Amino acid sequence: MNLKHLFPGLKNFKVYLNTASAGFLPLTALKRTMDFLVYLVDFKEGVDSVDFLDKEIMEKVLKEGAKLFHTSKENLTLSVQTTEGLRRLLSSLEPRKGMNIVSFDMEFPSLACLLKSYAKKHGLELRIVKNRDGWYFIEDVEKAVDDNTFAVIGSSVQWISGQRMDIKEISKVAHEHGAWLIVDAVQHAGSLTLYPEKEGVDAFAAGGEKWLLNPSIGSGIMYISNELIEEASPLLGLLNMKPPMGEWSSWWGIPEKNPWGEFELREDARRLDFGGGPPYLLAAALWGALELINNVGIEKIERHNTKLAGKIRDEALSLGLEIIGNENWENSAIVTIKTGLSYEKEEEIYQQMIAEGIKVSHRGVLGHFGIRASPHLYNEMEDVEAFLTSLVNLLSRV
Numbered sequence: 001m002n003l004k005h006l007f008p009g010l011k012n013f014k015v016y017l018n019t020a021s022a023g024f025l026p027l028t029a030l031k032r033t034m035d036f037l038v039y040l041v042d043f044k045e046g047v048d049s050v051d052f053l054d055k056e057i058m059e060k061v062l063k064e065g066a067k068l069f070h071t072s073k074e075n076l077t078l079s080v081q082t083t084e085g086l087r088r089l090l091s092s093l094e095p096r097k098g099m100n101i102v103s104f105d106m107e108f109p110s111l112a113c114l115l116k117s118y119a120k121k122h123g124l125e126l127r128i129v130k131n132r133d134g135w136y137f138i139e140d141v142e143k144a145v146d147d148n149t150f151a152v153i154g155s156s157v158q159w160i161s162g163q164r165m166d167i168k169e170i171s172k173v174a175h176e177h178g179a180w181l182i183v184d185a186v187q188h189a190g191s192l193t194l195y196p197e198k199e200g201v202d203a204f205a206a207g208g209e210k211w212l213l214n215p216s217i218g219s220g221i222m223y224i225s226n227e228l229i230e231e232a233s234p235l236l237g238l239l240n241m242k243p244p245m246g247e248w249s250s251w252w253g254i255p256e257k258n259p260w261g262e263f264e265l266r267e268d269a270r271r272l273d274f275g276g277g278p279p280y281l282l283a284a285a286l287w288g289a290l291e292l293i294n295n296v297g298i299e300k301i302e303r304h305n306t307k308l309a310g311k312i313r314d315e316a317l318s319l320g321l322e323i324i325g326n327e328n329w330e331n332s333a334i335v336t337i338k339t340g341l342s343y344e345k346e347e348e349i350y351q352q353m354i355a356e357g358i359k360v361s362h363r364g365v366l367g368h369f370g371i372r373a374s375p376h377l378y379n380e381m382e383d384v385e386a387f388l389t390s391l392v393n394l395l396s397r398v
Contacts, residue, residue, distance in 0.1 A: 001304050006292065007378045014357030015383045015390075020159065020187060020334050020374035021361050022215040025289070029213060032288030036281060050239065051247040053280050061283045064290035065221050068298055070195040074268035075229070078283055079220035082186040083110045085205030086153075088272050089182065089222065090118050092234035095150040097123035102144045102152045102179075104129050104136060106365050108159050111184050115153060124150065134161050134324040134368040138169050145173050151180040156194065156204070157187040160365050160372070161324040162309070162334025164192065171200025180228065186210055189221070190293055191333045191376060192302045202228045208282075211333075211376060213289035219282040224269040232271060240266055240273045293377075301377050305333035308375035308384050312337070315388050319395075324368055336363060336370040339395060343369055349394045358390050 004010055007024040046052030062073035079085025103115055105128045119126045127144045152174045156167050174181045183204035188194050190211030196204060205222045208214030234240060241263035245251045265271050312335045313323055322338040323329055339346050350362040350371055361372040
């Protein structure tokens with residue numbers, strides 16, 4: 001799988017194994033974005049029409065999303081990265097005061113901030129499942145969830161350890177108690193298979209900046225199950241309403257319209273949309289990236305990514321090093337190597353790698369830390385080998 005020619009930014013690095021921080025924008029996304037910008041500059045027919053652009057842009061990106069996630073486009077809508085999507089989703093749900101939310105202690109800080117504020121606003125108890133040596137176990141989730149649980153909310157792939165959570169089992173636990181399973185999928189979508197209906201996910205949000213190949217664009221995508229769509233009571237905007245006459249264009253000029261009159265909510269995931277116009281530029285960029293991912297095939301990408309990550313894991317263990325999760329690690333595209341050194345010494349090694357042109361990450365939380373590598377579809381085994389050679393050489397000098 002040699003796709004490097006589609007990612008010009010790779011030329012700036014000797015090795016780039018850092019997609020868990022930011023992915024590269026492919027030429028396919030650049031083309032879709034430039035085509036749309038040229039269309040805007042020329043102000044061609046339909047450029048000012050929601051009805052036209054929904055068909056030309058929104059419908060097509062959601063169709064690609066439906067293909068990737070094995071769902072219907074009616075269950076998808078766009079977000080602005082991850083946290084905004086989760087915020088919009090949660091704000092549409094109305095838990096009873098005194099209920100609880102279950103999450104995990106090593107979550108990304110933006111999710112923690114969101115859940116703390118949401119719990120405070122609605123008078124909810126936060127139940128935080130603690131890691132065991134950097135890993136989570138289903139029995140600990142079972143202990144935290146009860147009949148008063150509103151939702152289990154967490155990342156389907158953990159950002160530090162790379163743990164691929166057993167969301168199908170977590171879903172069973174949540175649903176047995178009448179709770180929702182809501183997922184932050186930013187470290188999952190585009191890297192590994194994610195079929196929400198098969199795995200029992202009620203909703204997820206995933207920013208495009210990492211594995212979906214839309215860095216610094218601001219794009220994101222959300223999945224919402226039919227059951228949660230029906231339950232959702234979002235703030236009313238305009239575009240989460242059904243077009244009064246089947247489309248908006250023919251309605252604007254009617255003199256009898258009452259802006260304070262009754263509108264009917266959409267019945268698909270876009271009932272959580274907002275404002276007066278969708279983010280079509282973001283949609284165009286995401287469309288081009290999703291096309292590439294689908295053309296390669298997400299199952300092929302998963303095999304590729306986990307093979308490269310597995311090589312890193314195996315070689316690290318053979319060197320006498322540890323990884324977060326050790327014997328529990330499997331089927332992920334993120335590996336965090338524990339060198340056994342102090343954080344400060346490890347930071348020195350990390351900085352020397354950066355100076356060599358090898359881009360990985362140095363990440364830590366709650367006392368767990370290490371050098372994190374995260375290969376994606378544009379990487380080859382030679383990248384992994386160069387990274388490992390550098391790591392061995394630098395460790396030998398300590």
